[in-house]
Amino acid sequence: xxxxxxGALVNPSTNTQLVVATDTLVESVHFxxxxxxxxxxxxxxxxxxxxxAAMGATPRWFTLALTLEKTDVQWxxxxxxxxxxxxxxxxxxxxxxxxxSGPLTISLTLLGEVPIGGALQRSGASPGDSIYITGTxxxxxxxxxxxEEGATxxxxxxxxxxxxxxxxxxxxPQVQAGQKxxxxxxxxxxxxxxxxxxxxxxxRASGVSANLVSKQLPIHSEVTQRFPQQALNWAxxxxxxxxxxxxxxxxxxDKIDLLIFQGELDATMIGQIQPARxxxxxxxxxxxxxxxxRGFDHFGH
Numbered sequence: 001x002x003x004x005x006x007g008a009l010v011n012p013s014t015n016t017q018l019v020v021a022t023d024t025l026v027e028s029v030h031f032x033x034x035x036x037x038x039x040x041x042x043x044x045x046x047x048x049x050x051x052x053a054a055m056g057a058t059p060r061w062f063t064l065a066l067t068l069e070k071t072d073v074q075w076x077x078x079x080x081x082x083x084x085x086x087x088x089x090x091x092x093x094x095x096x097x098x099x100x101s102g103p104l105t106i107s108l109t110l111l112g113e114v115p116i117g118g119a120l121q122r123s124g125a126s127p128g129d130s131i132y133i134t135g136t137x138x139x140x141x142x143x144x145x146x147x148e149e150g151a152t153x154x155x156x157x158x159x160x161x162x163x164x165x166x167x168x169x170x171x172x173p174q175v176q177a178g179q180k181x182x183x184x185x186x187x188x189x190x191x192x193x194x195x196x197x198x199x200x201x202x203x204r205a206s207g208v209s210a211n212l213v214s215k216q217l218p219i220h221s222e223v224t225q226r227f228p229q230q231a232l233n234w235a236x237x238x239x240x241x242x243x244x245x246x247x248x249x250x251x252x253x254d255k256i257d258l259l260i261f262q263g264e265l266d267a268t269m270i271g272q273i274q275p276a277r278x279x280x281x282x283x284x285x286x287x288x289x290x291x292x293x294r295g296f297d298h299f300g301h
Contacts, residue, residue, distance in 0.1 A: 002061075008095035010061055016113040021051035027104040031169075032147055037075045039169040040106065041082030047192070048108045049090055049173035050242040054190035056120040056178040057112035059090055064097035065107040090175060120181060120188035120246070125206035129186050129247040129273040132256065134174050134266055136220040137195060138231055140240025143168030145227065160222030171242035180265055181246055184255055188246040194237040196283050199245055203273075203281040211284045212236070212271040236285065247273055 001009040012018055025044050027033055035043075045062070052059040064083075068075075087094060092110070143164035174190070181188060187202045195212070203210050217235045224231045246267075248256050259265035276282075282289055 002093060002095035008061070008063070010095065010111065013113055015116055017116050017119065019052060019055045019057040019112040019114050019119060020109065021048060021055075021112075022107065022109040023048045023051065024105060024107040035169070037078035038082035040104075041079045042086050042170045043168070044106045044108055045083055045086040045092075046171045046173050047242065048110045049086070049092075049175060050171065050190040050192065052110055052112040053174040053178035054120065054188050054244060055112070055114060056118060056182045056185075056188070057114040058179065059092045059110055059112040059175065061093050061095045062087075062108055062110040064094060065105075065109075066097065066099050067102045067105040068099070069102065069104060086170075090173070115182070118182045120178060120185055122187050122189055122202045122205040124185075125187040125202050125208050125210075125247040125273045126249065127208055127273055127275045129249050130253055130269050131199070131210060131212070131245065131247055131271040131273060132267045132269050133191070133195070133218060133243055133245050134177050135172070135241070135243040136218045136223075137191070137235035137241055137243065138219050138223045138227075138238055139164060139167040140171065140242070141230075141234035141238025142223045142227055144240065145230070160220075160226055163222065168240060171240065173242060174244045177244055177265055177267070180259060181244070184248060184252045185246040186249050186252075188244055191241040191243045191245055192239055194239040195241075195245060196236050196285075197239070200281070200283045202245070202247065203276075203283060206273075207276055207281060209274045209276050209280070209282040209284065210271060211274055211287050214286050216268065216270045218268040218270075 025031060025047065031040055031043055048062065049059055083094070146161050146164050147168060178188065187206055189198045189202055191198050199210055214232060217232070219231050219235050227234070256265065256267070260267055
């Protein structure tokens with residue numbers, strides 16, 4: 001039972017655990033103030049679905065808490081279209097929520113299912129594990145950059161703008177990839193705040209360090225061509241990519257590499273997990289502890 005009563009009733013599948021994740025998006029912090037209602041909706045739900053992917057879960061239901069400065073029927077119509085489009089694609093149902101007055105803010109709580117004991121977590125990485133990333137890195141930061149520039153399509157140089165805008169407003173949550181990693185990945189996280197920052201969460205949860213090989217980072221050619229100076233830093237710290245970073249023990253590497261070879265998993269090996277160094281869980285790049293911006297800071301510190 002969904003919308004229409006004081007609460008929703010859901011029936012989880014047999015032999016599964018519920019996975020619950022919440023994300024809040026605030027205007028001018030998580031999306032530009034001039035974003036359309038449809039763009040805001042697709043981004044909000046895709047970002048939340050990415051958390052399900054990082055746990056290896058199948059998304060099932062979600063609730064929405066929507067704060068608006070005023071009632072706007074046209075805006076709400078566009079928002080509903082964007083939300084419904086993504087919900088249909090991933091098979092999730094809106095089952096409740098709340099509306100209130102105030103600065104534009106969207107909070108989504110997503111519920112999914114995972115086989116008992118099968119959830120991917122951040123805490124299982126061990127020295128010797130290989131580090132992989134799905135898709136490409138730097139697209140989210142590049143997309144935000146072209147939005148801030150107000151760049152328009154038209155020239156050969158700017159033909160990537162449409163793709164980068166789509167990557168920002170409609171990132172591709174790696175739900176199927178997360179499900180395929182069950183039983184193979186020793187740890188997993190989605191890239192929201194930047195590769196260095198999010199891989200750092202795995203390192204701290206697992207009590208290890210990591211070394212990334214910069215030349216192995218998968219960066220789309222359109223990003224390296226249009227933003228040659230920023231591409232590597234965006235790949236390391238830009239955030240908003242919503243790809244999966246995961247680790248794989250040596251005993252499972254052949255299985256993951258076979259999935260990649262067969263085209264069932266779009267992923268690239270980018271480094272290795274190492275022991276913690278003098279009690280510190282570090283993320284190194286090319287074995288150097290360079291000073292990198294550590295990713296998006298939600299409180300601006």
